[in-house]
Amino acid sequence: MRYLANTVTLAYDPLKCTGCSRCVEVCPHGVFEMSGPSPEGNRARLTDRDLCMECGACEANCRFGAIRVRSGVGCASAIIIGALRGTEPTCDCGGSGGAGSRAGGCCN
């Protein structure tokens, strides 16, 4: 499933990639794949940026700083409440926030 096109903040610099493939391992949406042997070496490359949900797993686990993404809470009520309070979006939406199971995303 894809959300809005051309919106995510994911930025990847292949020149910093050493081919460790951690990003391929941690991404829950298959946004990265290994290029396979090539003149530039076996590096990660993007498959489809629109699949990215900005969870931040790739950035946290790229020790070479090749990946940047602005991650955060992707929940409308959290963002609206955050905007009204003038704070960052938080999951603490009226007592229903986030002790979820694995059926869905955060607020469940």
Place this chain on the structure above:
Amino acid sequence: MAISLVGAPRFTPVSSEWSDRDRWGAVRARVGNFRMGYRVEPGLYALGNPDMDSPVFASANYKLSFDTLRRALKDAACWILVLDTKAINVWCAAGRGTFGTEELVERIQKSRLDEVVRHRAIVLPQLGAPGVQAHVVEKQTGFHIRFGPVDAKDIPAYIAAGFKATPAMRRVRFSLRDRLILAPMELGQSLMRYPAFVLAAFLLAGVGPRGVIFGEAWTGGWPLFILGLGSVLAGSFLAPVMLPFIPVRAFTAKGWILGAAVNAVLLHGARLAAGMDPFLLAACWLFFPAASAYMMLNFTGSTTFTSPSGVRKEIRISLPFFIASLALAAAALVLWKLKQWSLL
């Protein structure tokens, strides 16, 4: 019951079986606030008589996360290291940083894992990755991090393959089943606001120059009560369940389309519009599909694929639409009442 040997690391034996109480807890955790604070004690657990060479799996101290893991591990003898995530599931806790590098490092040291096992590897749920910088944990503890499958039920296959996950095991999905599990929660949250809506519709339908008249409130109000239920059904059940089949990407649009469809069926199919004043009818069309759209916009918080940037963009674009719908609906209601009171 924690086993304590003087000077030795402490751990708690646990089984992979679910008791009736565990099963009942899993059901209750899906429907209400019971899930808040549904927790297990953080620390080290032993499943099926593990030894110094048994694998170590990390989990959150939300009890449903822990229960799901130990049930999936079934016949494996292993260690489970439970992090203190404040009773929040792995993915959410990773997003907040409580299923995180610092907590994992501390928990490894507190539980003296290096004395419990001879190897130096821990399997983390893949969805813990947003919170855990594997290379930092490795540097600080000497324990190598392996990211296991997204779904605990793939763990036996993952172990059988020599701790290797297939690309399919690495993907988060959002199946019909997942969406159906979420539906009661969504419906419940929307229905909490329904009594307030009913009261408002009742007063609105009955209010006249000489106060609220009960008979008019009832005859004018009941079609609105049904339309309100219809918009909740559309925005909090039908649209989430039919999510991938509605051919637009914006959630607001998905919700509006289904809200409008249900509205049309009720107003014109079930003839609730019969005898309705044109101004009231216009207000119904302005309000109810927009209400479904708003409920669906909030469903972004429950999905597994919407990005914060996308949600922010959608709010920016849809906010004027919501404000305009509400303002026009309010204007139509005022005109309807003025006409009813023969002031127009």
